[in-house]
Amino acid sequence: MHTVAVLAMPDTIAFDLSTPVEVFGRVRLPGDRPGYRVLICATEPVVAAGPLRLATDHGLDELAQADTIVVPGRNDPSAPIPEAVLDALRDASAAGTRIVSICVGAFTLAATGLLDGRRATTHWTAADQFRIAFPTVELDPDVLYVDIGQFVTSAGATAGVDMCLHLVHRDYGAAVAADAARLSVAPLFRDGGQAQFIRRNTPGRAATALGHILEWIEENAHRDLSLDDMASRAAMSIRTLNRRFHEETGQTPGQWLNAVRVRRAQELLETTDHGIDRIAHQVGFTSPTNFRTQFKRISGVAPRAYRSTFRHG
Incomplete structure (x- = not known):
């Protein structure tokens, strides 16, 4: 035995x-x-x-x-x-x-x-x-x-x-x-x-040197943001912005933005009956297909599977 x-x-x-x-x-x-x-x-x-x-x-x-x-x-x-x-x-x-x-x-x-x-x-x-x-x-x-x-x-x-x-x-x-x-x-x-189960890129988790731009991304993630938009808001060149993000978060600005959007999508999947495509646009993804790809890459499951696990009630 x-x-x-x-x-x-x-x-x-x-x-x-x-x-x-x-x-x-x-x-x-x-x-x-x-x-x-x-x-x-x-x-x-x-x-x-x-x-x-x-x-x-x-x-x-x-x-x-x-x-x-x-x-x-x-x-x-x-x-x-x-x-x-x-x-x-x-x-x-x-x-x-x-x-x-x-x-x-x-x-x-x-x-x-x-x-x-x-x-x-x-x-x-x-x-x-x-x-x-x-x-x-x-x-x-x-x-x-x-x-x-x-x-x-x-x-x-x-x-x-x-x-x-x-x-x-x-x-x-x-x-x-x-x-x-x-x-x-x-x-x-x-x-x-x-x-x-992991909440990605929540407010206050990153180093303070990027605090202002991270707060701005948090508030504007639903918009169609480009790397130029983020660099301009941070008053940095794109090269400097990429370097600062890598040093302080271990991610690129785009990866950080996608994780913020996915976290928002998780909240909507848990608390609303909105369709997957609608949620994709609400959180800032212009393509539902890209949303599904990024959601599964970051959370490990598809949006529908996530909702079935965590949907309240």
Whole structure:
């Protein structure tokens, strides 16, 4: 039987901890045989998990017996990590154990050095913090999970469910995974990625040197703005404007403008019954086709799919 060890450290996020316990623990094979044996391996006999106190019979030594180790996030991902945890994860990796993280559990996994030079993800709100802490990891904050074989990382909250179901599919095939998805009342494969939940280029997020032009773009994004218009408003040459944008936002002025328009479109998709083409023109796109292209590029899903997910009521 496949053994899953869930790592519990102080200040573990309770949702992250319970997700693999519930998803893997309820998997059934033909003949009603359990697919997984799930253990919680803690750094100490009683571990705090938010408002909960978790008592467990298993310590870090049990990690060596696992086929898969799950690393949940902690409420403070920058908190010091016990060296014994890092050593145990490195030893497990050397033995070929699959190691996966949920949400900001990627911080713990990355601290071992095992993700250096590899692709990974984490919760989108922690992406900037993660990049600073682990610049050698190839972070992709737009996806629900990243599977590179021995190491699998997921985004936040319910993306952990997506990842666990993906692993069930990997281990036992589509039929068993579909049953597990039904028990979890979740789709086996979810459209889009984490990108659809990110609010792009919101007011006040950029550096102050460009503050005046960013505010003007925010107010005038619905107009047919050209690069000349933005450079003239900023009292800069086009070349200087492009350079300033790249330095302070990492984007071109056009990319920033499109992201502002898409964010506005997301608000209209959530709160109105306006047609897709009408919304495209309302937010400043002259071509509905270009709107659909830019919307999917930025949010990861088509406008109609976004509306079906987030439409109020």
